[in-house]
Amino acid sequence: MKSAVVKKTAQVTVMMLIISVLMPVLAFAATGFSNLTYKNNSVSGTVYSDTPFTEGAQINFYDPSGNLVGTTTTSATYNVYDGVYYNYSFSGSPDVLRQTYLDLKEVSSSVYGRVYDSTSSGNSGGGGGGGGGGGIANGSSITVSSDGTIDAYALKNALDQYDLVELKLSGDVALIPAKALVDYVSDKNKKLKISNDKGTYTLPLHVLALEDIATKLSTTVDDLIIKVGIAAASEADVSDINTAASSLSATVIGNAVDFTLAGQAPDGTSQAIDLGSNYISRTIPLTKEANSSQSTAVVYDPTTKKLSFVPSLFSTEDGTGVAEIKRNSNSIYTAIELNKSFADSKGHWAQSYIDLLANKLVIDGVTDTSFEPERNITRAEFAALVVRALGLDQSVGSSSFKDVSSSDWFSSVVGAAVNAKIIDGYEDNTFRPNQPINREELAAMVVRALSYAGAKPEVDASQQSSLLAKFTDAGKIVWAQNELAVAVQAGIVDGVTDTTISPNTQATRAQSATMLKRLLTAANFIN
Structure with a gap:
């Protein structure tokens, strides 16, 4: 009898270990939609709930005007400790499915997801869970809405699969939930590439001391946001940059871009993140082809209104000149060309x-x-x-x-x-x-x-x-x-x-x- 109990216990233990390897528990995951996929005129995805509900719960589909266009039900797939993953799918008109809102009313407060405009090739979207987050996940990239919010589950799912995950910004900011990064900050291969039409910012996760950042902001890692900004410099700064370049007999050959990296608490308080001696890469597009022996990226100091050298490499990507800037702090950067001799x-x-x-x-x-x-x-x-x-x-x-x-x-x-x-x-x-x-x-x-x-x-x-x-x-x-x-x-x-x-x-x-x-x-x- 004792042997049988030991054997049964061992089997259960092995099964739990297998499950934990295949699907790690997301400590931060509340009820919410994820892996939203539009393909072949059908929407499918997953609902995770840390408060299991009745199998066969109804999901409502609404068009952008709020009209109910259809319903489907969930089916449970497997339990993970105190949570359950539920699958669902819904077929219908492509015009409806390409911009549909999902509503799950089985839990105490409704949660919503959204399938954004995509194509039949299978772009996928990660919806919001518990009223927060957004973005369209497509393999190793996530399209971020103009407000900068990012679904923690979708980001963690991408980082589980890829060393480099790109966040494609619709606006100028990414609001990255720190709780999605916790498992990866000790891995020097894991990086986020944040990009928009103004430039890119490559952020190795190992440079983020999340606990220290949260402590300085009197918050927790669960509530911490890592805020990355890639914005055009103001007209006043651009004017001063041109004046500074002219005083050096130099020509400005790149857009002026303001890069920021900060921790942000729930109350909106923020603090710049200290990168130590870690040189972070960011790129800006050039307005002309650069001669690397006569060109350099520069940092602009709004206080002194001067330009200074920053480490930089010049190359061409898709026919456009690009300056890759390497620096361990953030500011306004551009590129200049100068032909000096003595x-x-x-x-x-x-x-x-x-x-x-x-x-x-x-x-x-x-x-x-x-x-x-x-x-x-x-x-x-x-x-x-x-x-x-x-x-x-x-x-x-x-x-x-x-x-x-x-x-x-x-x-x-x-x-x-x-x-x-x-x-x-x-x-x-x-x-x-x-x-x-x-x-x-x-x-x-x-x-x-x-x-x-x-x-x-x-x-x-x-x-x-x-x-x-x-x-x-x-x-x-x-x-x-x-x-x-x-x-x-x-x-x-x-x-x-x-x-x-x-x-x-x-x-x-x-x-x-x-x-x-x-x-x-x-x-x-x-x-």
Whole structure:
């Protein structure tokens, strides 16, 4: 008898495990419609209820004017703990079915779904459950209505099946229910691609610390909304962008788009989401074909009304030029074209690097016509270049160095570089900003920047010895042996000759430009 009971218990356990694998319980799912499909003049779908009702419940179909056009009944498929999935289907006129409202009145409060305009090829729509959410699900994409609402069940169902799910916006905003993302934030392969005619925003789910975001907004993950906005910049901002570009002798070649990413509580309170060092891709369409060596995406600062470099790649999609922007914060972005050169750099071995980075607003000349490529560069000057190359927000971070005052021109860039762990000071708590930087220090900053960008190659002790062995002066490296080895491995640092690396030699502006260009290439931040 005992053996039979154990055997029966084991069978039940196995069955429950199988069910749980095939259909995970949706902790957030209330009664609602999902998987709405229009195909071959028939609408079919599923009703899930966490409060099981009588099999054969009636579903009413209404046209957009509210007229009853037909009814059908549900049939139970299987139980999932305390919930039940019910199937249904309804056939009728294509003109009616392409825009039909569904009403289920078996539960205490009615729930509604909607089959949106589709075709007989089988586009499907996920309806609302419990009065919330919307969108048309079609495989790995969901069309989002103009109010931005998204059905949590439809989104979770898509993420169960696909690593990349596209949210096609009818308006400028997506209101993503965080409870639909909970199971996927630890998976680095899961992404949402939010798009409209103004641009796209690719959001890896692993960058969202949902619990932290909810806590900051004094709400729960179940009630949290992740709000993504892709909107055209205002006319005033577009005018100021054109003025800023003109002052640089540049031409605007892209639409100005305002990207936002925020957590939102039920009461409407919102807060921008901190992306840390995670560079998020977004794209904007271009108004003309871009020459990547003379073009760059830029971020517009409404306070200073200035344009600054942001990492960006240029390509063509479906015959239209596109700029892919990579940055770990959100703002207004556009793209410009510039053809800059310096008289004293023509014919110099680093001219191509200098011209390229000048066109991308990463480096400045000493004057409009001179770069002084062989002049030494200070620690503060190079810190500023690295901060620009990474597109860092200079309003974030501060330093406590006793020789860096808040009134110094380099105060904000030093603060941003400290915050990103790109620079540190000396043992006496000084930064020595006006001291010329040597090649060892310069290589260390570049490698830390590469690490911040997530592109640093790993070099173990054995590889380090091998990489530095060819340099007869490697013994003169004071402290940055690993950083220099990594820089050599990444192709960022060359020897001054085939056999010398000159770690203690003061770096020049030309050498700095060269290392920055190689840094940006290694991080896939320019093309």
